[in-house]
Amino acid sequence: MSLDMYAEEILDHYRNPKNFGEMKNPDYEYEELNPICGDKYKFQIKVENNIIKSVKFNGDGCAISMASCSILSEFIKEMELSKIKKIQIDELLKLLKINVSLARMKCVTLSLNIIKKLNINNDL
Amino acid sequence: MEIYLKDITNIGDYLSLNVSKIKKDFPILKRKINGNKFIYLDSASTSQKPIQVINSIKNFYEKNNSNVHRSIYKTSEESTKMFELTRFKIKKFLDAEDYEIIFTKNCTEAINLVVNGWVKKNIPKGKILSSVMEHHSNIVPWFSLKNPIKFLDVNNYGELNFNIDNNIKMVSLTHVSNVLGTINNVKEISEKCYENGSYFMLDGAQSTPHMKISLKKINCDFFTFSGHKMLSPTGVGVLAVKKELTEKMNPILFGSDMIKEVNLENFTVADSPYKFEAGTPNIESVIGLSSAIDYLEKIGMRNIEKHTKKITKYAFEQLQKIKNIKIYGPKKRIGLISFNLKNIHSHDVASIINEYGIAIRSGHHCAQPLMKRFNVSSMSRASFYLYNDEYDVDSLINSLNKVYGVFKL
Known part of the structure; x- marks a missing residue:
């Protein structure tokens, strides 16, 4: 039953997302909209010696996309910049610890699509 | 043919629709979704098709x-x-x-x-x-x-x-x-x-x-x-x-x-x-x-118009009773109602009530400038047609009341 998606941990992330907000002078940032549903988020990161030192994201969307952004923002901290391209959707689903229905998969993948485009964006 | 219209209920110049008879013409409405009766409230997106068509x-x-x-x-x-x-x-x-x-x-x-x-x-x-x-x-x-x-x-x-x-x-x-x-x-x-x-x-x-x-x-x-x-x-x-x-x-x-x-x-x-x-x-x-x-x-377009307006009005009245709901648009309307539940995204609303067999639309409704006008990123929308009745609206209301429970609000 897809109501299982709304696990306590997911709702916690939705109500109190980690790393939510705007940072000044990020090294990289990228914003994307899911044109099907209108969910929109921006990720910003600061990098030192090729390591992601701080992450902020902001935007608006459903509980699943918000939780996905929140969890992913924690996951990529202290990660090598080059490694974020290699994160697989399965890894993110494991972190979310829920079964996501096919119709809601796009809510999970939005965050991943954004961070994968972070370092292809022109340096600020 | 009058079987589609209820024989005695001549209200002014309109005959009320025999919705239970009409529903039987739509094979898809016999489906069960997650073990529940399928309640289709997304006709503004596309209507269902009768067996005749x-x-x-x-x-x-x-x-x-x-x-x-x-x-x-x-x-x-x-x-x-x-x-x-x-x-x-x-x-x-x-x-x-x-x-x-x-x-x-x-x-x-x-x-x-x-x-x-x-x-x-x-x-x-x-x-x-x-x-x-x-x-x-x-x-x-x-x-x-x-x-x-x-x-x-x-x-x-x-x-x-x-x-x-x-x-x-x-x-x-x-x-x-x-x-x-x-x-x-x-x-x-x-x-x-x-x-x-x-x-x-x-x-x-x-x-x-x-x-x-x-x-x-x-x-x-x-x-x-x-x-x-x-x-x-x-x-x-x-x-x-x-x-x-x-x-x-x-x-x-x-x-x-x-x-x-x-x-x-x-x-x-x-x-x-x-x-x-x-x-x-x-x-x-x-x-x-x-x-x-x-x-x-x-069935008659004038009868259908009166019916859709009646169901829309009923839904408007019932939806207003839900706590922390915001309804968009005027009282005088036809066919649909868009709304948001406080602190719950429309996708989550639609996703949760889908568990109870209810189909509504959520998102920007191909009207992003209008979403911006009302300072929201999305809305939920229930829309009605000749095969919808008060039972369908009541089912929507019951399921919406459960949404807050899932979100522990």
């Missing part, structure tokens, strides 16, 4: 299938006749004696035909007037031209305050908003356009399924609608255009069927409406649309 397509393929406008054998003659009779049927259905009926693949294509076939040729620099309540299909095509465009705002109740400047050459508006349910006063708008010397296109995608349309009374220059929102299959839309305007309208699609004579240097175009219908048309959908109109007319 489904069978009309099956019968066509089993008995009459042939290409139209081409051959002289029996089945080709039959299919051409069925196809062309639908054109006449639509003319009568829209009370559009002085209009040409042009088949397109959907309402969007019909609008594109006016924009790129007529406006581009006849008023290439003319200022366009539209509104913030339009569907993307009546916003984006205009950006393919260089014409200046002005969008009228709506008030906080989602009502349009129509006013027109002297420099407006064309007005393009929706009849009924697909988000707010607002019914625009098209008769008054049309008169103002006429006084101002402006052309008027009316997008009837959300009105034609529910209301008796009389183009003779509305007197717009262009009218568009979509078959699939009114019981027909997908793949057929209609542009009704005043006959005298077709001469100066260019085709936007080229190929077979739209020509008179072709040589290796050039070609001449067929007469209207054929010059706008290049290639083999969606014959089965036109046949299906014909059957859909039969079905709607058997």
Whole structure:
């Protein structure tokens, strides 16, 4: 039953997302909209010696996309910049610890699509 | 045929619909979703299809299938006749004696035909007037031209305050908003356009399924609608255009069927409406649309209009009782209600009530400028049709009350 998606941990992330907000002078940032549903988020990161030192994201969307952004923002901290391209959707689903229905998969993948485009964006 | 109408309940000039009988004509409504009765509240997106329409397509393929406008054998003659009779049927259905009926693949294509076939040729620099309540299909095509465009705002109740400047050459508006349910006063708008010397296109995608349309009374220059929102299959839309305007309208699609004579240097175009219908048309959908109109007319468009308004009003009253709900749009409306529950995203609302077999739309409803106008990124929308009744609304309300529980609010 897809109501299982709304696990306590997911709702916690939705109500109190980690790393939510705007940072000044990020090294990289990228914003994307899911044109099907209108969910929109921006990720910003600061990098030192090729390591992601701080992450902020902001935007608006459903509980699943918000939780996905929140969890992913924690996951990529202290990660090598080059490694974020290699994160697989399965890894993110494991972190979310829920079964996501096919119709809601796009809510999970939005965050991943954004961070994968972070370092292809022109340096600020 | 009166079995579709309840015999004694003559309320004023309208007969109330026998919805339980109507529901039986829609095979999909017998489905169970997650073990629950399927409650379909997304007809503003696309309607469900009655068995009569489904069978009309099956019968066509089993008995009459042939290409139209081409051959002289029996089945080709039959299919051409069925196809062309639908054109006449639509003319009568829209009370559009002085209009040409042009088949397109959907309402969007019909609008594109006016924009790129007529406006581009006849008023290439003319200022366009539209509104913030339009569907993307009546916003984006205009950006393919260089014409200046002005969008009228709506008030906080989602009502349009129509006013027109002297420099407006064309007005393009929706009849009924697909988000707010607002019914625009098209008769008054049309008169103002006429006084101002402006052309008027009316997008009837959300009105034609529910209301008796009389183009003779509305007197717009262009009218568009979509078959699939009114019981027909997908793949057929209609542009009704005043006959005298077709001469100066260019085709936007080229190929077979739209020509008179072709040589290796050039070609001449067929007469209207054929010059706008290049290639083999969606014959089965036109046949299906014909059957859909039969079905709607058997029940009566005025009865359907009263029914949809009654269900919409009931839903409006019931939804207001839900805690922390925000409803968008005016009280006087038809067919749909968009809303948000506080602190819960519309996708989560739709996802959770899907567990109880209820289908509603969530998201931006192809109206991102309107979402921005109301400072939201998305809304939930329940929409109603002739097969919906109070039970369906009650089921929606019960399921919505459970949403807060899932979110522990």
